[in-house]
Amino acid sequence: MSFLTLDHVSHHYFSKKTYTKALENISFSVKDGEFVALLGPSGCGKSTILSIIAGIIEHTAGNIYVGDQPLHKSELDIGYMLQQDYLFPWKSILDNVLIGPKINRDHSSETKERAADLLRQVGLPNMEESYPDSLSGGMRQRVALVRTLITNPNILLLDEPFSALDYQTKLKLENLVWDLLHMYKKTSVLVTHDIGEAIAMSDRLILMNANPGSIAKTFEVPIELRNEEPFLARRHPKYQLLFDKVWEELEKSETDDSADKGGGILQ
Numbered sequence: 001m002s003f004l005t006l007d008h009v010s011h012h013y014f015s016k017k018t019y020t021k022a023l024e025n026i027s028f029s030v031k032d033g034e035f036v037a038l039l040g041p042s043g044c045g046k047s048t049i050l051s052i053i054a055g056i057i058e059h060t061a062g063n064i065y066v067g068d069q070p071l072h073k074s075e076l077d078i079g080y081m082l083q084q085d086y087l088f089p090w091k092s093i094l095d096n097v098l099i100g101p102k103i104n105r106d107h108s109s110e111t112k113e114r115a116a117d118l119l120r121q122v123g124l125p126n127m128e129e130s131y132p133d134s135l136s137g138g139m140r141q142r143v144a145l146v147r148t149l150i151t152n153p154n155i156l157l158l159d160e161p162f163s164a165l166d167y168q169t170k171l172k173l174e175n176l177v178w179d180l181l182h183m184y185k186k187t188s189v190l191v192t193h194d195i196g197e198a199i200a201m202s203d204r205l206i207l208m209n210a211n212p213g214s215i216a217k218t219f220e221v222p223i224e225l226r227n228e229e230p231f232l233a234r235r236h237p238k239y240q241l242l243f244d245k246v247w248e249e250l251e252k253s254e255t256d257d258s259a260d261k262g263g264g265i266l267q
């Protein structure tokens, strides 16, 4: 059975006078432990999908299931990682990481030990008492990753988590995140503009069109790439083949009739 299913999901944003058809008839599912990437042009609704899965906004049509339970009745524990790390500058690294557990009234020494252990795993040993302003962008995102994993979520939503980083740091973090998510067998949905990142990190790519946001095509990533860390996957001959196919499809969607079908004025 699928872990998460979106079944003909649509979402329209309404303001006083206008509306935007952000998503139209989105259907896909994510298997337990699977890593799915959402890829597509700006404004095609990728972040809206994550916000709906996270329960931040309510979809206007369709159904979402976690297993066989409707999303709103499920006990889905979500980890959300964004482009910005949103670390609190006045809190130490450890206290930043422990925000989630503290909200859940977990003050246990086991959780503190787990935080230190995770910080070590992401290459930040003995940094618990440091403060965010003493860290580089890449180090801050590692802390954000630990803060996301510490509550042991059963799905991770990754909204362009590497896009603010320099290229070298981004490649290193892709590897690190991939390693940890595979080690802990996490189900993940990644939003990205980067075709290479989507291919190197995920098991399946969902390519979207804009105006309104819809699914253009799905690509299975070949097993040879899925079994490799992102850095090595990028060197595999099948990586370039898939890159070219996805690129071709993206080009097609950009040359399609681009008349604005994504919204209008309310009467």
Ligand SMILES: Nc1ncnc2c1ncn2[C@@H]1O[C@H](COP(=O)(O)OP(=O)(O)OP(=O)(O)O)[C@@H](O)[C@H]1O
Residues within 6 Å of the ligand: 013, 014, 020, 021, 022, 040, 041, 042, 043, 044, 045, 046, 047, 048, 049, 213, 262
């Ligand atoms: N709060 C909002 N109110 C009105 N319209 C919105 C709102 N948020 C997003 N939209 C519109 O919904 C559509 C989808 O936006 P969304 O941010 O989900 O796309 P995206 O694919 O994540 O974009 P990007 O890649 O640029 O981050 C866009 O047309 C956007 O302008």
